[in-house]
Amino acid sequence: MPQRRTVTSRSQEPRQRFAEEVRRLREERGVSLRQLAEQLGWDPSTLAKLERGQTLGSPEIARALDDYYGTPDLVLAMWELAVADPTQFKERYRRYMVLESEAVSLWHYAVANLPGLLQTPAYARELLGAGGLTGDDLEVQVEARTRRRGLLTADGAPRFRTILSEVVLRTPLRDAKSWRTQLEHLLDMGHRSNVFIQVLPQTAGLHGLSNTNTMFLRGVNARTVAWVETGYSGELVQEITAVEKLQLSYDSVRDLALSPDESRKFIERMSEECRAEQADVA
Missing domain, CATH: 1.10.260.40 (lambda repressor-like DNA-binding domains)
Known part of the structure; x- marks a missing residue:
């Protein structure tokens, strides 16, 4: 050799x-x-x-x-x-955005925050603001994230499944009205034929994706890549063996999650609790 x-x-x-x-x-x-x-x-x-x-x-x-x-x-x-190389993060993210826009299906797992494709402007603004963005930079990013939501509602929209850790839904926005609007948006999107929302209860315990936000993107060529993200960086995973390993972990998480119908009822209860809290304050 x-x-x-x-x-x-x-x-x-x-x-x-x-x-x-x-x-x-x-x-x-x-x-x-x-x-x-x-x-x-x-x-x-x-x-x-x-x-x-x-x-x-x-x-x-x-x-x-x-x-x-x-x-x-x-x-x-x-x-x-x-x-x-850390300097390549922006390019990897740009590549991810291209793959997202071309995907025929997307499978997602959220550790602590809602996926950008399901965020209301108020949620995006508070989350991005917490990350340090301010002023015009913040508004530009909020607008860009809001536009991305159109991917799921356009003609020929891809199939999208997200599994939300219960922590995501137990971390409300500071403004109760905005938080209820966000919950109602999740319910509305969950009624779409191409969107599937599941909740992973905290009682499910530890699992293979406990600290990793993950998005799988399947292209028209049937090839799947993964975007793995923490609060500080992201990585585009393309190597077949690594992607398959992540998919096995995702399948295990999906087995632990509530069904889409059960998850809808879970979110509806949270929305009603939010409504009751608002009534008490009023």
């Missing part, structure tokens, strides 16, 4: 080093982008973007390049370094 090679690129930025190495390997082999694309079965425009540093591609394409050049794990290792 060929020895793993040392990266000789002079660039110290992981993304640029990845692009330089991909380009160098092709030039050393003496093939054009089109010839390489024909050999690998990938779109030549995708390979061109890799070499220009415009995209990082996927682990599958990194492995395909390693197989073609006979460089065991070299390209894949550089891809992993580039993806792990």
Whole structure:
């Protein structure tokens, strides 16, 4: 087996080093982008973007390049370094947004906050404000998040399932009226044929996604990727084995959750409790 090679690129930025190495390997082999694309079965425009540093591609394409050049794990290792670089978070999130807009189905699990696709403007404003946004920046983000909700109501909308930890529903907005509006919005969305909302009771105990907000996105090519997010960062998971492991954890959580009908009744009770509290205050 060929020895793993040392990266000789002079660039110290992981993304640029990845692009330089991909380009160098092709030039050393003496093939054009089109010839390489024909050999690998990938779109030549995708390979061109890799070499220009415009995209990082996927682990599958990194492995395909390693197989073609006979460089065991070299390209894949550089891809992993580039993806792990904290400066790439914004690009990963932009990539996630593209995948979300193109998905035919989305499966979601929420640890502490409602998914953006189900947030009212008031909920989005308070949540984003708590994260440090203020003024015009805050309003721009609230407007962007509100527009995203149209994904679930447009013609040909994807199927969307979210499993909400009970903690999500036990963490109200400061304004009781706004919180009740949010709960009623959940009930309205839950009546749509493409939206399924389930509640995971606190009595379910610990599970494989206890501290991870997760969204699975299935594309038109039947391939599924996952977006895993904490309060401080997010990661786009594309490697097949890692995605399958997350899906097994998601399936286990789904088994523990209330059915959509039971969950609707749970949210209705919370809405009525909120209404009663408002009446008492009045």
